[in-house]
Amino acid sequence: MQIYLPIAEMPVSILLLLAMGAAVGFVSGLFGIGGGFLMTPLLIFLGIPPAVAVATQSAQIAASSTTGTLAALRRDALDVKLALVLVGGGFVGTSLGVWFFAALRRAGQLELVIVLSYVTLFTVLGSLMLAESLREFWSSRRGVTRPRRRAGEHPAYLGLPFRMRFPRSRLYSSVIPILGLALTVGFIGAVLGIGGAFIIVPALLYLFRVPTTVVIGTSQAQVLCTALLAVVLQAALNGAVDIILALLLILGGVFGAQFGARAGRALRAELFRFLLAILILAVGLRFMIEIVVRPTEPYAIQEIRR
Amino acid sequence: MRTRRVLVLLCVGLLWPAAAAAERLVLSLSTNLVAVGSTYTGARLVAFGVIERDAQTVSRAGPYDVVVTVRGPREAVTIRRKERLGPIWLNRAQQKFVQVPSFLAVMSTRPLTEVASEIMRRRFRLGIEAVVSAPEFTIERGVEDDPFRTALVRLKGRERLYFENPRAVTFVAGEFFRAPIPLPATAPVGNYDVEVSLVADGIVVARRNASFELVKTGLEEQITEFARDRPVLSGFTAAGMALFFGWLASVIFRRD
Helix, strand or coil: CEEEECCCCEEEEHHHHHHHHHHHHHHHHHHCCCCHHHHHHHHHHCCCCHHHHHHHHHHHHHHHHHHHHHHHHHCCCCCHHHHHHHHHHHHHHHHHHHHHHHHHHHHCCHHHHHHHHHHHHHHHHHHHHHHHHHHHHHHHHCCCCCCCCCCCCCCHHHHCCCEEEEHHHCEEEEHHHHHHHHHHHHHHHHHHCCCCHHHHHHHHHHCCCCCHHHHHHHHHHHHHHHHHHHHHHHHHHHCCCCHHHHHHHHHHHHHHHHHHHHHHHHCCHHHHHHHHHHHHHHHHHHHHHHHHCCCCCCEEEEEECC | CHHHHHHHHHHHHHHHHHHHHCCEEEEEECCCEEEECCCCCCEEEEEEEEEECCCCCCCCCCCCEEEEEEECCEEEEEEEEEEEECCEEEEEEEEEEEEEECCEEEEECCCHHHHCCHHHHHHHCCCHHHHHCCHHHCCCCCCCCHHHHHHHHHHHHHCCCEEEECCCCEEEECCEEEEEEEECCCCCCEEEEEEEEEEECCEEEEEEEEEEEEEECHHHHHHHHHHHHCHHHHHHHHHHHHHHHHHHHHHHCCCC
C-alpha cells in the first residue's frame, strides 16, 4: 500500500513507515532517547529529502516522548525540577550551537567537524560505558558487590556553589555542572542535528548517579520540549515538516514506545547500561566505517528545488 | 517599376521552394495535466505525432528518425566529491549547476549514434550527453567540471530521472508515430517541456514543442498550500498532533 507524501513529493509504503516508526519508537521508549540519530538515516535511505527527514522525524520524537513522559509522571519516575534545569540550559546551548553552525558553514569546514565529532563522541562514549558495564558484570559474577555510591562520597563538581536539592533524583548538587551539561548537549545537538538525549542519559547515570528509572523519565521530558520546539521552528522557517509522513511515523512510534518502555522496566539496570553502551558504540563504529572505507560512489548529489 | 517586380518575383522564387522543402510536424500529448493525488505512483503519457509532407517537399535518401526530449522543471544541483584526507574520506571538491532539468528523458526511433553524427547531436542537443555538456548548462566557466557532469548524469540515472530509450518512438502507420513518456513517482511537480525533433539524413529538419504540467490535487494540494501559506500554524498543528497521539497512546495502554 503506497501513499504520496505531499511535502517530500514521493510515494512511500504505509506499512514500511509504520514498522520503522514502531522499531525506532521501541528503542526510544527503552532507553529514554529520541531516536533521531536512527530515524534520520533510515528516512534518507528511503529517498526522502534530508531537510524533510530531519524536520519531520522530530514530530515523531515529540509524540513518543509525550507517551514516555506521561507514563513516567504516573509512575512518579520524573524529576520535574531537574528536567526544567536541563531544558533551560539546553535552550542557551542550542542557540550557541546554531550560531556556531553558521560560522562553520561560512568557513567551509562543517562537514569535517560533524563527521569527526560523531565518530569521536560515539566511540569514546560507547567504549567508556561498555568498559564500565563489563567491569560491573565481572564483579557481580565473582560475587563482589561494588556499592554504586558510598555515603558521604561525592565528586568535587557537585559541591560547587548554587547548590540545589533534587529529592526525586536523590541528588544534592550545584546547578553549575547540570547547566553545563545541558548547555553542552544543546550545543552539540544543534551542530550535529540531534536531540542529544543519548549524552544526557549516560551523563546523569555516571556523573550524577541519578537512579536509572528517573533518568529515563527526566530525559524524555527534556526530549519532548526540544522536539516540540524543533517541529514548530522547522515548519515555520523551512516549511519542511510533512504532515502525512509525520502521522505515519507517529502512529508506529507511539505503539513502539509503549512496548519499549515496558521492556525497559523489565530490564535489569546493569543490562540496560550494557545495551545502551552497545547501541552508542555501534552508531559510532558505523560512522567510522563510513568515513574510513573507500566509497564505491565518490560523488553525491544535492538538489535544491524551488 | 519593372525591375522592382522582377526583384519581388526573384525573392518569391528563392523563398518558395525553401518554404515548401521542409516537412511539418504535428504533435499532440495524451494529456496536458497530470494530477498527483494520495495514490500517485508515477504516470505514463503518450506523445503522438504526424510528419506532414506535400508535393514540394524534397525527397529524402534515408528514413525519418524522431527524437523526443522531455525536460522537467529546472533546479539547482550541487555535486560533491569525496576525497581522501589522511585516513578518512571527506566531501572536498564540489561543483554547482544552477539550471539543471530535474527530469530528462530522451526517446528515439533508433540509437542516437545511428540517428546523427556527434557534431550534429551536440549542435541540436540530441541525447542526454549533448544536453548536459552544452555550454549553457552551467554559468560557471573555466572549471574542470567534466567528471562532475558525468556524475550528475550517473546519479540522476540511478533515480530513473535521467534516461534514454532508443526504441521507444515507433511509427504506427506511414508517417504517424507515438512515443510513450514514463514519469517516475519521484519526478517533481511543475511544468514539463516535450520537444520533438524530426531528423533526416543526419540533420534536424523540423522541430515542435508541447508541454504538460504535473500538479498536486485534492488533499496533497491543500497540505502543500497550508505548509507554504501558514507555516507557523502548520508547525503548531504538527506539534499538537504529536502531543495528541502521544497522549492517546498513553490512555490506550494505561493499565492501572
